[in-house]
Amino acid sequence: MTSDSTSTDLSEVRLEQSIGRLLTAGSYAAIALLAIGFGLMLIDGIDPLSGAPTFDLARVPADLVALRPTGFIAAGLVVVVATPASRVAASLVGYSRRGERRMAFVAAMILLVILPSVVAATGLEG
Amino acid sequence: MVDGLLLLGGGVAAGVFGSLLGLGGGILIVPLLTLGFGLPLIKAVGVSLVCVIMTSGAAAGVYLERRVANLRLGMTLELFTAIGALVGGLVAFLIPERVLEIVFAILLGYTALTMALRRERAATPPALAVSDDTPASGRPSEDSPAEPMTGFVASLSGPDYRIHRFRWGIVGSLGAGLSSALLGIGGGLIKVPTMHVIMGVPLRVATATSNLMIGITASASAIIYLIRGGIDAYAAAPTAIGVFIGASVGSRVAHRIDLRILRGLFVVILLYTAWQMLQRAFG
Numbered sequence: 001m002t003s004d005s006t007s008t009d010l011s012e013v014r015l016e017q018s019i020g021r022l023l024t025a026g027s028y029a030a031i032a033l034l035a036i037g038f039g040l041m042l043i044d045g046i047d048p049l050s051g052a053p054t055f056d057l058a059r060v061p062a063d064l065v066a067l068r069p070t071g072f073i074a075a076g077l078v079v080v081v082a083t084p085a086s087r088v089a090a091s092l093v094g095y096s097r098r099g100e101r102r103m104a105f106v107a108a109m110i111l112l113v114i115l116p117s118v119v120a121a122t123g124l125e126g
Numbered sequence: 127m128v129d130g131l132l133l134l135g136g137g138v139a140a141g142v143f144g145s146l147l148g149l150g151g152g153i154l155i156v157p158l159l160t161l162g163f164g165l166p167l168i169k170a171v172g173v174s175l176v177c178v179i180m181t182s183g184a185a186a187g188v189y190l191e192r193r194v195a196n197l198r199l200g201m202t203l204e205l206f207t208a209i210g211a212l213v214g215g216l217v218a219f220l221i222p223e224r225v226l227e228i229v230f231a232i233l234l235g236y237t238a239l240t241m242a243l244r245r246e247r248a249a250t251p252p253a254l255a256v257s258d259d260t261p262a263s264g265r266p267s268e269d270s271p272a273e274p275m276t277g278f279v280a281s282l283s284g285p286d287y288r289i290h291r292f293r294w295g296i297v298g299s300l301g302a303g304l305s306s307a308l309l310g311i312g313g314g315l316i317k318v319p320t321m322h323v324i325m326g327v328p329l330r331v332a333t334a335t336s337n338l339m340i341g342i343t344a345s346a347s348a349i350i351y352l353i354r355g356g357i358d359a360y361a362a363a364p365t366a367i368g369v370f371i372g373a374s375v376g377s378r379v380a381h382r383i384d385l386r387i388l389r390g391l392f393v394v395i396l397l398y399t400a401w402q403m404l405q406r407a408f409g
Contacts, residue, residue, distance in 0.1 A: 016197050020190030023341075027183040031370045038130065038363040048130045049163060052359035055352055073359040080176055080366070081348045083183050084341030091201060102278050103198060106205050113208040114346045 015094040022090050026083030033076030040069040085114060129163070130364045136162065137368020141181055142376040143395075146333070146388060155365065157402075165361060172357035175348040177369040178312040182341035184373040189334035196331055199282040199289065199321075200338040203299040207313060207343050210303025221308070224407050231403035233305075237319045238396035241389055290326040298324060303343055312340040315396065329388065330380065 041048065046069060053070055055077070063071025092107035136158045155177050159170035189195035283289045298320030302313035314336045321332035351357050380388075 013193065016190050016193060019197065020187045022187075023183045023190065024187035027180065027187060027370065030180070030183075031367060034363045034366055037359070038367060041360060041363065042127060042130060046360060048133055048360045048364055049165070050360060052361070054355035055357065055359065069363075070359055073363045076366075077176060077352055077357060077359065077362065080179050080183075081345050081352055084179060084345040088201070088342065091197070103201065106201050110201065110205050110208055110342060113205065113212055114342065116212060118349055 011098055015091075015098065018094065019087055019090055023083065023087055026079060026086060030076045030079040030083065033072045033079060037069045037072030037076060040067060040072065044069060085111065133163065133361065133364040134368040137177065137365040137370075138372040138375075139368075140177065141184075141369035141372020141374075143372075143391070146376045146380055146383065146391070155369070159361065159365070163361070165358070168356055169358045169361065172348070172351040173362045173365055175344045175351055176357060176362050176366050178344040179341050179348060180366050180370050181373040182312070182337050182339075182344065184370050185376065186334070186338040186341065188374070188378065189337060194331060195334035195338045196282070196284055196327070197338065199284075199327070200335040202282060203295055203317070203321075203335075204339040204342050206296050206299035207303035207306070207317070207339055208346065210300040211306050211343055211346050212303075213300075214304040214306065214308045217308075227403045227407035231400045231407065234315065234396045234400035234403065237315070237323075238393045238400065240323055241319060241396070242393045284327075284331060287326060287328055287331070291324050295320060295325045306343045306347070313343050314340055315399070318392070333380075333388075 052073070055074055057074070057078070060071055060074045060078070064075060065071075088107050088110050092104055092111065095103040095107060137155070140155050140158065155174040156167070156170045159165040159173060160167055165173070186195055190197060279289060279292045282292070289295070298316060302316035302320070305316060306313040314333075317336040317339055318329075318332045321327040321335060322329045327335070348357070
């Protein structure tokens, strides 16, 4: 094995481990927010099967400040949904830096393909 | 309080199982919430999608750091999974639901049969001993000569195994994305057998890579559910926390579990889901 291939392997290992850490961090951040929200639910005596208010992104900051369970849970749900796309975006950056055009192209295409879902969801909301 | 703890416990069980099998746990969560807690199906599917992404993220993070998941293969296949999911979302309302359920049940039955027969044949552990010309089933690859392992496709192979039948992997991934959008599943049921049985990827790598891919497939749908109010925040919180705990435990004990047991569990869950689908179709 040459020193070039060794450094390439190490670079790839670092990229995979960084993406792994990103996924782990996203999961832990989401679970922390959900756990706080669930804890506040228990303190407030809210039945989990009583039906939650409909998601409203604009209300999340105010609910967080007011320590309402829905604020923390909604923020956690946003982190949950955004984490996979963040992983692909991180892969795009990582592979671009490594000069791997094909893998960077694949990552860019994935983001391009899931974009219509966001557009469709926003359109449906309106 | 009691309902919250029960949701938490159910989530833990679904998370462990989903992580071990690369299923995302959605198959267990929807019946748990609808049959066990009386949630409407649409809300159960919304919570299930959140849990599927949680399972995927928690398990895939560990698998990537341990270099069990194949990032290159996962990303390449999930491009086609995402395309399949997008197309599925567009045609979802054009196909009768009963037809979909029957087709899905047949697909599950066939996959279960394939996995069961493969278990009996595999006297030696084939997972990490796959040569260039021999797929995981131990039979010579019929289309390997027409699909030389060069260039980009070759770069998707792992250190101890080679990828076969990449074109069939694309077809399987498109089908996984399509069925995910049409049937509301994570798609691991199709991704794992496609990678393992058809492409010759070791089962452990296939389940880890499937966990990685499931997040993107499910998040596309989950965004729509979240914005449209299809995710019940109160039910989602304890269930997702449970799934997270279960998935973390599952990914850490996966390497200690006998592959034959893992495959056997997979066959059982495939047959169970097929039976549920047939009951719905003819019920």
